[in-house]
Amino acid sequence: MINGERDLYRFEATGGADLTVTITSLEDNAVFEIYAPDESLVIGDSASFSVAPLQSDGTYQIVVGPTRGNATYAITFEVG
Numbered sequence: 001m002i003n004g005e006r007d008l009y010r011f012e013a014t015g016g017a018d019l020t021v022t023i024t025s026l027e028d029n030a031v032f033e034i035y036a037p038d039e040s041l042v043i044g045d046s047a048s049f050s051v052a053p054l055q056s057d058g059t060y061q062i063v064v065g066p067t068r069g070n071a072t073y074a075i076t077f078e079v080g
Helices: none
Strands: 007-013 019-025 030-035 041-046 048-051 058-066 073-079
Touching: 007 073, 019 030, 019 058, 041 048, 058 073
Parallel strands: none
Antiparallel strands: 007 058, 019 048, 019 073, 030 041, 030 058
């Protein structure tokens, strides 16, 4: 990812589901934010996150960005 760009991931979830998100980057310079279906911020600028349970049904968004320079990353998220 080039500095200044953001990647967006969307997923459907139901209220009560558990969410776990983890990101790894070669230089520890990638973080994510999670937004609820109502576009409120669930968590910001994090490298790992677990929440149980999600508060509402709908489409959630994970936005990934670099903290400095370009970033090469891998992200996993699980809704269960």
